[in-house]
Amino acid sequence: MMNIKEFLNTQVLDVIKALGYEVKDALVSRSNRPELSDYQSxxxxxxxxxxxxxPREIAAHIAAELEKKDFISKVSVDGPGFINFRLSPSLWDKAFMDIFVQGDEFGSSDIGKGEKINVEFLSANPTGPLHVGHSRGAIFGDAVARLLSKVGYDVTKEYYVNDFGKQVDVLAESVYWRYEELFGHHVGEKIPEGRYPGDYVIPVAQSIKDLDGDKWLNRTDWLEYFKTKSIEQMLKLIQADAAKLGIQFDVFTSEKALVEAGAVDKTVQQMQDMNLLYRGVxxxxxxxxxxxxxxxxxTLFRAKDFGDDxxxxxxxxxxxxxxxxxxxxxHVDKFNRGFHQMIDIFGADHGGYVKRLKAAIKALTNAQASLDIALCQVVSLQKDGKPFRMSKRAGNFVLVDDILDEIDADAFRLFMLTKSADSQMSFDLAxxxxxxxxxxxxYIQYALARTYSVLNTYEKMFGTLPAQKDLNVNYAESSEAEHVLIQKMLDLSHVIEVAAQNKAPHLLAGYLYEIAGVxxxxxxxxxxSGHRxxxxxxxxxxxxxxxxxLALQQVLKNGLNTLGIxxxxxxxRVEETD
RNA sequence: GUUCUCGUAGCUCAGUAGGAUAGAGCAACAGUUUCCUAAACUGUGGGUCGUGGGUUCGAUUCCCGCCGAGAACACCA
Structure with a gap:
């Protein structure tokens, strides 16, 4: 069974064309007047x-033809010329049973046609654990990746490790300082300004001590080794934090490795050869x-020629x-790995970076690659209604871990996903x-829990769950309220498609909330009424x-899984306080 | 100053191919438990969709100006 909307659209389009009108689209959509129709054009x-x-004359003309179709039970023309139609119960029944046929796959589609797409997100500097500031983009990126894979893309979730810059030196120096401390140095001293004061560097130092003893004391050649070890462990820390938020990556790409493999030099040379560079002020x-x-x-890149400012x-x-x-x-490397479609998730504070990156990719791939950069607004933190700023110096970072002590990971995840990525939101820590x-x-989980509760009751009474052959909704004999629920369930794949195309997981979150409410x-x-x-x-x-x-259970499960919840x-049971 | 994003109920937010009467939650008020979990449900009040133009049969939605909020703006990542 195909998408109902698509099906109707082509059917209505055929009718319109047969009547001799010239249109590309029949403009069929779900009705926003449920008392009048199921679908409208x-x-x-x-x-x-x-x-x-x-318009009314034309609508009447089309409606008369549509009335003859067996999948339509009623057509009317209302208002300025809306064509309202109700579908035949048999079509609903057939469409509905598809939920069981597809099972966990219900809601999927193949608009991605199995094409490779790379979604890069989070990519936090490997210098410490994740803090709240990272979480929104991380959760958003992961949800977008899940949506894309649900609509048929071959998705790779990627993390770019910035392990080459100065901040990694600072990290290694901080670890070394702690390492020395473990051998009784720096007694009574505070870690110097400019190094990372956080406790998370201590275990790294400890692990090096456990492994190598005092071998690195009083030497000058420790930096590279400490860098490697520190990055390794920071990445583990970050991955663990991400995992707590329900995020896993498929690929980690190291900036350092790219540099050492000569990829960066090669790119510069390539730009040189393509006459994209010049010396200037x-x-x-x-x-x-x-x-x-x-x-x-x-040495400058002619970014302005490719759309940059x-x-x-x-x-x-x-x-x-x-x-x-x-x-x-x-990004050229990603392209060479076969990703002609790439999505980067950036925080809005990197918004100024978008044009130049797009310009570069356009220039270097001859516009063969599509690079889509989704900006995610920064979460502004508050504490008791007052703005709260995190700063390295103050060392008052609120870590993902701290948050998860207070709030359920799924709740946090959904909180981040119910608002659109470009809405500015504030998060009150207190x-x-x-x-x-x-x-x-x-609210959503409770609806799901209730479905399980019903199944338990059924099993208790009948000793087993109903057989596949006994499953039947019988749309014709269902109530108004049930019709609403059935119709809404069948919207899942459409909602997921729109959410994926717009990189807007909040649409799916909103949908699940609505269906739970119904x-x-x-x-x-x-x-x-006593109707149990x-x-x-x-x-x-x-x-x-x-x-x-059972169908609702499947829909809620599929929807939640797509959001990573x-x-x-x-x-x-929540215990009543007071 | 330039660029990007945003402005919808008292608060937090939906409304995404332009459609008929703009929706939820919280907060306020009034109700609903012999029952498959009340973390639920029902109802009431609450809006010049920031503002002024434009495009059109039709604009909260698209375009332009203005006002307001956030972010970014060589040699950081």
Whole structure:
């Protein structure tokens, strides 16, 4: 069974064409007036102009033809010329059973056609554990990757390890200082300014001590070794933190390795050969009054020719490469690994970097690669309603670990996914627990838990779950409220498609919330009228109900999995305080 | 100053191929437990969709100006 909307669209399009009208799209969509229709088409309005007839006249014309179709049970023309139609119950039944046929795959599609796509996200500097500031982009990137894979892309989740810059030296120096400390040095001293004061470097020092003893004391050649060891362990730390948030990566690419393999030099050479570089002086930046600015000649990339606002430094005046240079090489590397489609997830604070990177990739791949950069707004932190700033110097980083002590990982994850990535959001650290209680994840999980609860009851009464052959919703004999639920369930694949295409996991989150609400409402209605889902007196009705329950369970599970949230089979009772 | 993102209920946010009467949650108020889990449900109040133009049959949605919020702007990553 195909996507209902697609099916209707082509069917209506055929009718329109048969009537002699010229259109590309039948403009069929889910109805936003459920009391009038299941689906609607707006096609008569734009047609009116070209056909020189009134929209209602055209709509009536089309409606008359549609009425003959067996998959449509009722058509009407309303308002200025909307064509409203209800689908035949048999079509709903057929479409519905697809949920069971597809099972865990329900909601999937193949708009990605199995094409390779690389999603790079998080890519935090390997100098410490993850803090809250990293979490939004990390969770967002992971959810986008899951969405893309659900719609049929061959997704690789990648982490770019910035293990080449100065910050890694600082890390190694910090570890070395702690290493010396473990041998009784620096008694009574505080770790010097400019090094990382965090406790997380101590275990790294300890592990080196355990492995090598005092062999690195009083030597000058420790730096490279300490760098390697530190990065290794920091990455482990980061991976562990990410895993707690439900994130795993497929590939880690090291900047250092790229540099050492000569990939960056090669890219510079390639740019040189393509005449993309020149020696020049950049104009003084406007706005901010930079005092230490001096006109220097550098090797620049003609980024402006490829859509950027200005040209960019590739080799500094002293001949060294910038971060941008190796990042270009990195993206070329991805391209060479066969990824012609790439998505980068950046924090909005890197927004100024987007144009130059796109320009570079466009220039170097002759526009063969599509690089899509999704910006994720930075989370502004608050504590008791007042802005809270994290700073290295103050050492007041709020770690992902700290947050997860206060709040369930799934709740945190969904909190980050219910808002669109480009909304600015604030996160109140003091209210974390409070917010946790109101988290929509519980609303959704509770709906799922209720479905399991019904199954348990059924099993208790009948000793087994209903057989596949007894599953049937019988749309024709279902109530209004059930129709709403059934229709909504069948929207899943469409919602996932739109969410994937727009890189907007919050659309799926919102959908799951809505569908949970429809179910909760249905539940209470039944409780009030005495219509329980499981009724020993009425096996036929019970099997019908169970069909609905099983389908809903599948939909919620598939949706939650796509967001990377663990579906729960039951809720822990929350203990009443006060 | 330039570029990017945002501005929807008191608060937090949905509304994404332009459609008919703009929606949730929280907060306020009034109700619903002999029952498959009340972390739930039902109802009430609350809006010039920042603002002024434009495009069109039709704009919260697309385009431009203005106001307001956030971020970025050579030689950091």
């Amino acid at each position: 707006n096609v008569a309005m734009p047609l009116a102009k070209v056909a020189h007839k009134s 950049l104009p003084k930046p406007k706005g901010e009054e930079t005092e230490d600015w001096a006109p220097v000649e550098q 200005g040209d960019r430094v590739i080799l500094r005046s002293d001949g060294t490469k910038t971060y941008f240079t190796s990042d270009i090489a990195y 209210k974390t627990k409070e917010q946790s209680k109101d988290n929509p994840v519980f 179910f909760h409402s249905l539940w209470t209605q039944g409780a009030k 889902f499981v009724d020993v007196e009425d096996i036929v009705q019970t099997n019908k109900n169970l069909t609905l329950i 663990n579906p729960k089979t039951k809720m822990e």
